[in-house]
Structure formats: structure tokens, C-alpha cells
């Protein structure tokens with residue numbers, strides 16, 4: 630059985646790309662059965678890795694900012710439509726105009742944040758595609774109770790690693806509860822952009 634290292638989907642037969650998230654899958658090496666897999670860190674396939682743009686949406690789904698922005702935008706749209714409807718029925722325009730303006734403001738704020746988060750997610754996908762691998766360490770694990778997605782709270786995993794002789798910190802958010810390999814003090818494989826190490830992620834993505 631093959632488990633997608635990017636999203637955790639299970640496959641019985643080997644395929645080059647995950648159908649769920651588009652991430653590249655690796656054939657299970659014959660030798661890995663003999664060595665203890667828990668001792669060694671997983672190593673990503675060499676760059677560039679073909680990761681689908683669908684992965685961006687997967688990241689946004691676990692992102693508190695993006696979810697809040699989406700709700701704001703949706704409320705804004707409803708307000709703008711209701712306000713617009715009231716303006717058309719001229720008699721109530723004095724109620725409709727503030728409704729409409731509030732809706733536009735919400736829609737603008739939500740849309741702006743969505744674009745910002747989308748660009749962030751795009752950069753993370755770029756890290757997963759072309760990033761360089763190194764070893765890091767988990768330093769903090771936190772469940773974010775202020776955000777809820779389908780009754781689940783996202784986990785924030787903070788980690789440290791070294792690149793170009795400097796210490797760097799990073800963080801990933803996931804809806805999956807971190808397993809025994811992702812506990813504080815555990816080594817993790819970190820992917821980062823050699824040109825700008827502030828863009829990084831851990832591999833496999835939890």
C-alpha cells in the first residue's frame with residue numbers, strides 16, 4: 630500500500646501522482662522493509678516535484694484567515710444583494726444604501742484577505758515543488774481552538790531549522806492531529822527556498 634506523503638490518501642496500486650491532492654508519489658523501495666523506517670526521516674523526491682494547483686485549496690481549507698475571509702466575503706455578498714434590492718425598491722433606498730455599502734466593504738475586505746492568503750498558499754506550493762530539503766526540529770504544537778472547520782480545530786506545528794548558517798522558524802497548519810512523529814523535539818524534514826528561507830514547510834505535509 631502507498632500512502633500519499635502530502636495528504637495521507639491511501640492507494641493500493643502505485644501511481645505517479647496523488648488523485649486527491651496532485652502531489653507526487655514515490656514507489657515503495659524494496660530495501661526499506663529491512664531497515665527501521667522510524668529511525669530515518671522521509672526524504673522528498675528530487676525537485677521539481679509535480680504538485681497540482683489543487684493543493685493550494687487544500688492549504689486554504691485549513692487556514693483560519695482564509696476561512697474567516699470567506700465568511701466575511703459571503704456575508705458581504707448577501708448584504709450587497711439585499712441592499713441592492715432595497716435600493717431598487719426606491720421607497721426603502723435610505724435603508725438599502727447603507728446595507729449595500731456595508732456589503733461592499735465586507736466583500737472587499739474578505740476578497741482582499743482571500744487574495745493575500747491565496748498568494749501565501751501559492752508560495753508554499755512552490756516550496757513543496759522546488760524547495761531544498763534539510764533537517765529541522767518540532768518546537769511547538771498547538772491546537773487552534775479559535776478556528777473550527779467541520780467541528781475540527783486546526784493544529785499549528787512550529788519548527789526550527791538551519792539554512793545558510795542561520796536559524797529559521799516555520800509553521801504549518803493542518804486539520805489532521807499530529808502523529809507520534811510530529812511531537813515537540815522530534816526531527817522533521819523541512820523544505821525551504823534557498824533564495825528565501827522564510828518560505829518553508831515540513832515534509833511530508835501533515
Ligand SMILES: [Zn+2]
Nearest residue numbers: 633636647650
Ligand atoms: Zn495526496
